[in-house]
Amino acid sequence: MKLNKILKNTLLILLACFALSACATKKVSTGQMQGDVYTGTDTVEYLASGVPDRVFFATNESVLTTASRETLRKQAGWLRKNSNVTIVLEGHADERGTREYNLALGERRANAAKDYLMTYGISSDRISVLSYGKERPVDSGSNPLAWSKNRRSVTVKAN
Amino acid sequence: MKNIRFILLPILIFLFTPIKSYSLIEVDITRGNLNPLPVAVSPLSIDQKSKKSFENLLKKKNIGEEISLIVENNLRTSGLFNPLNKDAFLQAPDIANLKPRFEDWNLIKAQALITGKVTNIDDKLRVEFRLWDVLAGKEMMALAFTTVPTNWRRVGHIISDKVYERLTGEKGYFDTRIIYVAEEGPKTKRVKKLAIMDQDGANNKYLTLGNELVLTPRFNPTNQMVTYLSYFRNLPRVYLLDIETGMQEVVGDFPGMTFAPRFSPNGKKIIMSFAKDGNSDIYTMDLENRIVEKITNHPSIDTSPSYSPDGKFICFNSDRSGYQQIYVMKNDGSNVKRISFGNGIYGTPVWSPRGDLIAFTKLHKGKFYIGVMRTDGSGERLLTENYYQEAPSWSPNGRVLIFYRETKTNDKGEGFSAKLWSIDLTGYNERMVKTPIDGSDPSWSSLLSN
Numbered sequence: 369m370k371l372n373k374i375l376k377n378t379l380l381i382l383l384a385c386f387a388l389s390a391c392a393t394k395k396v397s398t399g400q401m402q403g404d405v406y407t408g409t410d411t412v413e414y415l416a417s418g419v420p421d422r423v424f425f426a427t428n429e430s431v432l433t434t435a436s437r438e439t440l441r442k443q444a445g446w447l448r449k450n451s452n453v454t455i456v457l458e459g460h461a462d463e464r465g466t467r468e469y470n471l472a473l474g475e476r477r478a479n480a481a482k483d484y485l486m487t488y489g490i491s492s493d494r495i496s497v498l499s500y501g502k503e504r505p506v507d508s509g510s511n512p513l514a515w516s517k518n519r520r521s522v523t524v525k526a527n
Numbered sequence: 528m529k530n531i532r533f534i535l536l537p538i539l540i541f542l543f544t545p546i547k548s549y550s551l552i553e554v555d556i557t558r559g560n561l562n563p564l565p566v567a568v569s570p571l572s573i574d575q576k577s578k579k580s581f582e583n584l585l586k587k588k589n590i591g592e593e594i595s596l597i598v599e600n601n602l603r604t605s606g607l608f609n610p611l612n613k614d615a616f617l618q619a620p621d622i623a624n625l626k627p628r629f630e631d632w633n634l635i636k637a638q639a640l641i642t643g644k645v646t647n648i649d650d651k652l653r654v655e656f657r658l659w660d661v662l663a664g665k666e667m668m669a670l671a672f673t674t675v676p677t678n679w680r681r682v683g684h685i686i687s688d689k690v691y692e693r694l695t696g697e698k699g700y701f702d703t704r705i706i707y708v709a710e711e712g713p714k715t716k717r718v719k720k721l722a723i724m725d726q727d728g729a730n731n732k733y734l735t736l737g738n739e740l741v742l743t744p745r746f747n748p749t750n751q752m753v754t755y756l757s758y759f760r761n762l763p764r765v766y767l768l769d770i771e772t773g774m775q776e777v778v779g780d781f782p783g784m785t786f787a788p789r790f791s792p793n794g795k796k797i798i799m800s801f802a803k804d805g806n807s808d809i810y811t812m813d814l815e816n817r818i819v820e821k822i823t824n825h826p827s828i829d830t831s832p833s834y835s836p837d838g839k840f841i842c843f844n845s846d847r848s849g850y851q852q853i854y855v856m857k858n859d860g861s862n863v864k865r866i867s868f869g870n871g872i873y874g875t876p877v878w879s880p881r882g883d884l885i886a887f888t889k890l891h892k893g894k895f896y897i898g899v900m901r902t903d904g905s906g907e908r909l910l911t912e913n914y915y916q917e918a919p920s921w922s923p924n925g926r927v928l929i930f931y932r933e934t935k936t937n938d939k940g941e942g943f944s945a946k947l948w949s950i951d952l953t954g955y956n957e958r959m960v961k962t963p964i965d966g967s968d969p970s971w972s973s974l975l976s977n
Binding site for chain 2 (some may be wrong): 380412428430438463464465466467468469471472473475479480483497498499500503504505506507509510511514
């Protein structure tokens with residue numbers, strides 16, 4: 369009886385481990401998202417070598433992730449080195465929201481990036497902000513991965 | 528912004544001559560109409576001489592028939608009427624107009640009959656029409672009017688409005704126009720231009736060329752002015768456009784994006800959002816004295832404002848609770864009250880022209896709905912569910928909503944389209960509104976002939 373119970377427990381634990389590892393693999397294989405924030409590089413362009421041009425956001429959010437802050441610090445470094453460059457921060461939303469709200473959300477996201485660049489010493493005179501709401505997606509797909517690529521703020525050289 | 532084309536409305540000369548009326552047949556429009564009223568629309572009779580002259584003027588073979596087709600189409604799309612097949616008509620148009628043989632019309636199960644006559648009087652179009660109650664064998668309404676011949680489509684719409692009003696007891700919505708955004712091209716590089724058309728899709732015209740992104744055009748309820756958002760020179764701002772002269776101007780002098788514009792009910796103010804430093808608040812600008820007022824002051828996104836028809840209240844959406852919800856406040860921004868409490872997020876509230884309801888877009892569990900609720904948030908009723916749809920706009924009589932719907936793309940990101948749709952307040956009679964290319968952001972005008 370006792371042995372039986374131990375066996376049963378071991379089996380359960382084994383099963384649980386298996387399930388967990390299956391989940392883990394699955395997460396890696398869908399790959400390019402953490403939570404619902406895009407972490408891939410498919411759509412990313414570079415302002416200079418090692419300086420990605422964009423940061424990504426969670427649904428309905430304008431909070432900068434750790435990865436986004438790192439990207440923006442690289443952008444700030446590049447902007448300090450190239451002090452004549454001015455930029456436009458283009459804020460975007462995914463297609464799963466009403467048009468007018470998304471215009472405001474895009475503006476809020478671009479401003480989150482702007483505020484961060486300013487804390488790293490970039491003058492607001494060099495930064496303008498433009499929201500496109502959901503009008504200019506980079507991925508025309510109707511799925512969570514496509515939406516995650518579209519929730520973004522892109523730093524574009526203006527001069 | 529010189530690419531606006533000039534569209535002049537023909538000068539209208541409508542002379543109405545009411546004759547007499549009774550109260551007979553009635554159509555109940557307050558519930559879904561599963562038994563539309565059978566109505567016979569007899570082609571309007573026309574004498575040979577008038578027929579010839581209008582054929583020369585308008586390039587239409589038989590203008591009497593054409594006008595009756597417009598009436599028939601309007602009545603059918605309302606969902607309240609069932610226009611009968613003309614092949615079954617036993618009586619010729621000219622005689623029917625004078626004295627219908629009610630037995631003949633009764634035989635084909637018509638309950639109402641519309642007859643009429645078109646004549647050319649000094650190169651003007653004169654139309655008289657009559658509405659008959661077939662069962663009672665009585666005339667319900669008779670009207671005559673005269674106008675310039677190029678107005679012939681509007682004559683059809685006005686007859687439709689008169690018949691609708693006589694039979695339902697409420698004003699019609701056929702002599703109206705829709706302004707919308709016509710769009711084409713791949714989803715990632717969509718080209719958008721302002722377009723205007725008659726409510727039935729006729730006379731479609733483009734007002735901009737598509738060089739810059741344009742969004743959310745809305746009619747002034749008191750005239751034919753329009754306010755919309757343009758990305759001219761990459762500066763998204765609210766514009767005011769006079770569609771009769773083509774004149775346009777930026778509304779106010781804001782140091783950032785202005786968006787989500789709408790007129791006040793008296794047409795004298797524009798209410799809109801202004802985004803600054805990541806925060807969007809609601810502002811008004813008086814079009815006469817240019818005074819700008821800040822209406823909301825909150826660190827959240829406040830947008831999509833819409834006035835109540837008496838101008839005393841404003842509904843809008845805000846994410847101050849964490850997610851987009853609908854709020855109502857006084858027109859000075861005081862007494863803000865949240866009214867949407869159902870599951871999901873709520874946006875684009877639009878106050879009904881009748882004052883009792885607010886139409887909205889709702890997102891819940893990955894589906895989008897168009898719905899209505901009372902102005903205190905009670906009595907929520909969802910009219911239609913889809914992958915994506917939003918931005919309802921009311922018909923001027925508050926009985927029909929027009930909105931736009933977008934399709935889901937396939938795995939390759941193909942198959943995107945945006946179309947205009949309309950649905951009755953009852954939740955019945957859902958129809959696609961045809962446009963030459965894709966369309967979104969529709970706004971319904973008030974009645975032109977008022």
